[in-house]
Amino acid sequence: MLQQLFGAATAIVLSVGVCVAFFYGANALLDYYATASGLDHRSRDRRERVRSIVQPLIFVGPALLLLSIFLIYPVIKTVQYSFMDRGSFEWVGLANYVWAFHDQEFLQSIGNNILWLIIVPSMSTFLGLLIAYLTDRIWWGQIARTLIFLPMAISFLAASVIWKFVYDYRGPDSEQIGLLNAFWVGLGGEPQAWITLPFWNNIFLMIILIWIQTGFAMVILGAAMRGVPEETLEAAHMEGANEMQIFFKIIIPQVLGTILVVWTTITITVLKVFDIVYAMTNGQWDTEVIANMMFDTMFRAGDAGRGSAIAVVLMVAVLPIMWWNIRNVRKEEI
Amino acid sequence: MSIMGGGLHRMTMGKALKHATVLFFVLIWSVPTLGLLISSVRDKDQLAISGWWTSLSSKISNDVVRMGSADDQQQQGDHYIITGSVFEGNNKGTVLTFGFRSDELDAYKAGETADIGKGQTLLVTAAGEYTLSSSEAFTSSRGKRLFFVAKHAPRFTFENYHKVLTSEGIGRAFVNSATVTLPATFIPILIAAFTAYALAWIDFKGRATMLALVVGLLVVPLQMSLIPVLRLYNEVGGYFGFPAKSYPGIWLAHTAFGLPLAIYLLRNYMAGLPKEIMESARMDGASHFQIFRTIVLPLSVPALASFAIFQFLWVWNDLLVSLVFLGIADDKTVMTAQLKEMLGSRGNNWELLTSGAFITMIVPLIVFFSLQRFFVRGLLAGSVKGG
Numbered sequence: 177m178l179q180q181l182f183g184a185a186t187a188i189v190l191s192v193g194v195c196v197a198f199f200y201g202a203n204a205l206l207d208y209y210a211t212a213s214g215l216d217h218r219s220r221d222r223r224e225r226v227r228s229i230v231q232p233l234i235f236v237g238p239a240l241l242l243l244s245i246f247l248i249y250p251v252i253k254t255v256q257y258s259f260m261d262r263g264s265f266e267w268v269g270l271a272n273y274v275w276a277f278h279d280q281e282f283l284q285s286i287g288n289n290i291l292w293l294i295i296v297p298s299m300s301t302f303l304g305l306l307i308a309y310l311t312d313r314i315w316w317g318q319i320a321r322t323l324i325f326l327p328m329a330i331s332f333l334a335a336s337v338i339w340k341f342v343y344d345y346r347g348p349d350s351e352q353i354g355l356l357n358a359f360w361v362g363l364g365g366e367p368q369a370w371i372t373l374p375f376w377n378n379i380f381l382m383i384i385l386i387w388i389q390t391g392f393a394m395v396i397l398g399a400a401m402r403g404v405p406e407e408t409l410e411a412a413h414m415e416g417a418n419e420m421q422i423f424f425k426i427i428i429p430q431v432l433g434t435i436l437v438v439w440t441t442i443t444i445t446v447l448k449v450f451d452i453v454y455a456m457t458n459g460q461w462d463t464e465v466i467a468n469m470m471f472d473t474m475f476r477a478g479d480a481g482r483g484s485a486i487a488v489v490l491m492v493a494v495l496p497i498m499w500w501n502i503r504n505v506r507k508e509e510i
Numbered sequence: 511m512s513i514m515g516g517g518l519h520r521m522t523m524g525k526a527l528k529h530a531t532v533l534f535f536v537l538i539w540s541v542p543t544l545g546l547l548i549s550s551v552r553d554k555d556q557l558a559i560s561g562w563w564t565s566l567s568s569k570i571s572n573d574v575v576r577m578g579s580a581d582d583q584q585q586q587g588d589h590y591i592i593t594g595s596v597f598e599g600n601n602k603g604t605v606l607t608f609g610f611r612s613d614e615l616d617a618y619k620a621g622e623t624a625d626i627g628k629g630q631t632l633l634v635t636a637a638g639e640y641t642l643s644s645s646e647a648f649t650s651s652r653g654k655r656l657f658f659v660a661k662h663a664p665r666f667t668f669e670n671y672h673k674v675l676t677s678e679g680i681g682r683a684f685v686n687s688a689t690v691t692l693p694a695t696f697i698p699i700l701i702a703a704f705t706a707y708a709l710a711w712i713d714f715k716g717r718a719t720m721l722a723l724v725v726g727l728l729v730v731p732l733q734m735s736l737i738p739v740l741r742l743y744n745e746v747g748g749y750f751g752f753p754a755k756s757y758p759g760i761w762l763a764h765t766a767f768g769l770p771l772a773i774y775l776l777r778n779y780m781a782g783l784p785k786e787i788m789e790s791a792r793m794d795g796a797s798h799f800q801i802f803r804t805i806v807l808p809l810s811v812p813a814l815a816s817f818a819i820f821q822f823l824w825v826w827n828d829l830l831v832s833l834v835f836l837g838i839a840d841d842k843t844v845m846t847a848q849l850k851e852m853l854g855s856r857g858n859n860w861e862l863l864t865s866g867a868f869i870t871m872i873v874p875l876i877v878f879f880s881l882q883r884f885f886v887r888g889l890l891a892g893s894v895k896g897g
Contacts, residue, residue, distance in 0.1 A: 180682065184689035187757055191693040195700055203799040228714070231798055235708035236720065238701045239769055245742070246735055246766030247727050253738035303535070310532050320532050322882065324539045329878035330871045331827030333846045337853065337867040338542045341549065341860060353561050353860070355545060387539065392889065399890050419524065448731045451829045451846075455853055470733055475834070480737050487734050498729045505725045 202234045251491070257484035264480050272485035282486070285464040288378055289447070292465060295379070297442040299386045301435060304393025308401055309423060311394075321398070325391035332388065332451035339384045340456060345369040372461045381463060384452050389445065393438045400434035401427055440497055447494060466490050550868045553665035554861035569662045570606070572615055577640060577656050580648040592642040596634065596658055608634045608658035615657050634658065670865040678862060680869050682841070683848040687826060687873075689757060690836070690844055694764035694825045699818055701765065702772030703810065707802045709773065710781040711788055721777070727770040736834050739763060743835070755842065760835040767831065768821045775888065779813035780806055816888020819881050823874050845870045 206227065257264050258272055276282045307324055311317035327335060344354030348367055352358045357367045371377045404427055412422050428435070450467035457463045459472065466486060474483030549562045560569055578592040597603060609617030610626075618624045620636040629645035640656065642648075675681040708714065709721055740754070747754035783806065791801050807814075829846040836842045838851060849866050856862050878885065 180685050184685055187689055188692045191758065191761055192696050195697050199700070199704060203797075207797065207799075232708050232712050232714035232717075235704045235712065235798070235802075239705040239773060240720070242701070242762065242766040243723070243727060243769060246739055246763060247730055247770075248723075249742075250735035250738035251730060254734045257737060307532070307535055310528055314529060314532060317532075320536045323536050325882075325886075326543070326875075326878065327539065329823055329874040331829065331846050331874070333827075333829050333849055333853075334867045334871050337849065337863055338546045340853075341546060341864065342542050344860075351560055353557070353559070355541070355561070355563070358561050358563075387542075390539075395886055395889055444729050448733065450733075454829075455850060467731070467733060471830070474737055484737060487731070487737075490731050491734055494729045494731060498726050501728060502722050502725050505721065 198238070199234070206230055206234065254484045254487050254491075257480050258488045260481050260484075262479040262481050268481065272481045275482060276485050276489065281459075281464055282466075282469060284462060285459070285466050285469045286489075288462075288464060289466050291378055292382060292385075292446050293443060296382050296385050296389065296446050297439050299382075300389040300393045300442050301397075301439050303386070303390045304395075304438065305397045305428070305431075305435070307390065308394045308398035309427065312398065312401065321391075321394060324394060327388045328391045330388075332384075332449060333455050335384055335388055336452050336455040339380075339387070340371070343370040343380060371457055371463075374462045377457065377461055377463055381452055381456055384456075385446065385449065389442050393442065396438050397431060397434060400431040404430045440500070444494065444497060447490060466493075546864050546867060549860060550670055550864035551666045551668060552670075552861065553667055554670065554859075556662065556665060557861050557864075565666075566664055568664065570659060571603075571662060572657070572659055574612070574655055574657050576653040577642055579651050579653040581651070582653075583648045585647075588645065590644045590647050592648065592653075594640055596638040596640060596656060596660070603638070603660040603662035604636050605634055605638050606636075606659045606661055608656060610655070610657065612657055615659050632656075670861040671869070674862050674866045674869060678848070678852060678856075678866060679843070680845065680848055680866050683843050683845040684869065686836075686842055687845045690760055690764070690832065691822060691825045693757075693761045694768070695818055695822045697761060698765040698768040698772050698821060699814055702769055702776050702817070703807065703814065704802065705769075705773045706776035706780050707798070707806055709777045710783075711801075711806075712798055724770050724773050724777075728774060730770075732767050732831070735763075735767070736830075740834060755835060755837050757836075757842070760832060763831055763835050764821075764825050764828070768824065772817050772821065775817055776810065776813055779810060783809055812884065812887060815881070816884045819877060819885045820888055822877060823885075826874055 259267055259269060261268050307320075311320045314320070341353075342355045343357075344352070345357055345367060346352050346354070352361055352367055356370060361367055370380050373380075408426060408430075409422060412426055417425070448467060450465065450471055453459060453463055453465050453468040454471065459465070459468050466489065470483050470486040470490065473479050473486060477483075545562045548565055549557055552562065552565055556565070556569060559571075573596070575596050575598075578594050582594070583590045583592050596605060596608075605620040607616040607619055608624075609615050610624075611617075618634070620634055622633070624632045624634075626632060631643050632640060633643075634640045634656070638660070642654070709717060709724075743754040743759050747756070747759075787805060788801060791805060796804075827846065828844075829850065832844045832847055833850075836844060836847070838847050843851070849863075849870055852859075852863060852866050
């Protein structure tokens with residue numbers, strides 16, 4: 177144990193040290209070789225030109241390198257692999273895509289993903305908005321917000337364990353130790369194995385992600401709502417608008433931009449998240465989603481071609497969001 | 511904060527409804543976690559048969575034991591007796607009633623002497639000690655069955671934690687998680703800070719393109735990267751003769767995956783710093799590196815801190831990247847992967863799963879509670895303009 181701790185500490189110090197040394201060293205070298213003092217006019221200009229090229233490279237170089245190796249190169253490679261066989265030795269044309277769109281499991285995972293994409297972002301955003309609004313004017317609002325925000329901190333996996341316990345099922349003759357079944361039996365129902373109930377089990381898995389993401393939506397929408405000018409609200413109150421009208425007719429239109437941002441962010445999370453399905457059902461009982469199926473195809477079935485094809489489908493699904501993001505930033509820059 | 515102005519001091523139906531609604535949400539959001547925490551310190555036998563919400567009440571259970579056989583008898587005067595306890599291990603309780611058939615659990619009260627006939631009697635005390643007594647020697651090699659009803663006090667224990675930390679490997683995984691997380695938090699912040707500064711304040715060719723690239727990469731699903739990067743690791747590792755699944759490998763992967771968001775957030779923050787300071791520093795002949803180190807970095811501490819928390823939580827809680835780049839079944843398994851293993855192999859041992867899950871949650875929860883304000887500020891900086 178002690179040896180392990182020592183090894184860990186050494187590794188941490190070394191890795192961080194290398195990183196710091198690079199930036200200091202590179203800049204020191206630049207200062208040493210490209211110093212402009214004590215030179216005649218022309219060579220000073222030349223030095224300055226070299227400097228103006230090398231300087232930004234030192235600053236953005238490592239990031240550019242890492243982004244290229246870990247994100248840009250893989251995107252290109254994955255597209256390439258998706259047209260090749262399972263070991264990426266031979267070209268197979270569109271075969272992987274043809275397989276995917278004829279595969280029952282894949283079609284089902286697309287259907288489920290669409291359900292996830294509709295339900296999770298809309299419910300998280302709606303609940304986040306509602307809770308932010310309600311907690312804004314009660315004295316224990318801060319405590320309530322902290323508790324609702326808390327699931328953001330824990331892993332999807334720990335969250336899955338928590339909810340798996342809530343959904344736990346025991347036979348009708350024994351006492352239920354899962355909260356949901358205890359309620360259900362208390363209301364007079366038969367105990368259910370919730371996560372094996374086709375269709376509904378999808379909803380039970382989505383609840384976990386909604387439970388995690390609502391706090392995120394709440395925090396951001398709460399901040400946006402505080403930006404709504406108070407005079408507007410007071411004026412509406414004077415005119416005799418009730419809370420429902422103020423909420424829907426004044427607050428929601430004012431924070432619409434932020435709602436879209438939150439919605440987009442959660443949508444991306446939904447597309448990428450696989451931990452919950454992986455931990456709860458691993459796609460059994462009709463709960464497969466694209467991200468989990470891809471992991472399975474790539475690493476359990478060892479089929480790089482088909483796995484890559486699924487990854488590309490996922491990528492294509494994200495493209496509109498990417499395009500929208502870049503356009504927004506471009507607009508801001510101008 | 512009073513948005514509603516005059517409406518505040520009237521306690522109406524609407525207000526009561528509002529409090530009730532918020533309470534309802536708070537309960538749904540916190541009760542599942544509470545259940546996990548309570549279950550993690552409960553006795554495993556009690557946890558297996560009763561809901562955690564009943565954990566403070568005593569449990570009544572129906573049980574059966576086989577008493578000692580002829581081998582255990584002792585002669586006392588002209589009597590033969592067999593003694594023992596109905597409770598095994600630390601599963602102690604209080605016997606209420608007992609009997610000899612499953613449908614006669616309440617035939618005798620604890621402390622009574624039951625007359626079995628043929629000169630045999632049985633006494634069971636409330637503490638669970640039984641004395642089977644006979645005027646003739648016992649001959650049966652199988653003990654007689656005793657049915658009883660017992661009351662068990664609620665029991666709480668840290669045994670689950672002890673077991674999970676030692677035999678289930680969570681303790682070692684904890685150190686592994688820290689080894690992965692600390693560099694994978696620090697390195698991307700450093701790299702992103704330099705890049706963000708350049709994107710905000712150095713005028714260079716291709717700046718706009720790089721910014722668009724970073725924003726575009728924000729949404730690339732990292733699943734896209736797994737196979738190509740893993741193959742790259744295998745090739746490079748094979749060439750230089752070190753294992754593909756290594757700490758440097760996962761540090762770099764986490765660093766790269768965290769970079770787009772880090773650069774984006776930090777650039778937005780740094781671009782908002784006052785222009786005059788940078789310009790006068792440039793006038794005074796300061797280099798970009800000096801400005802970055804002495805002015806921008808200290809001013810950016812809030813943004814750096816909030817991103818640090820973000821990245822820390824994300825890496826600590828990650829499952830996918832570590833499954834692929836560290837794997838399981840060797841000594842580098844991180845906590846989430848270890849917990850996933852337990853979920854597969856110990857799916858019904860809730861005492862282990864709950865305590866294991868809580869151990870994986872401790873660090874994020876501490877970070878969350880102590881640094882919540884920075885965390886929130888970081889979220890806001892990235893999502894709401896002027897937040």
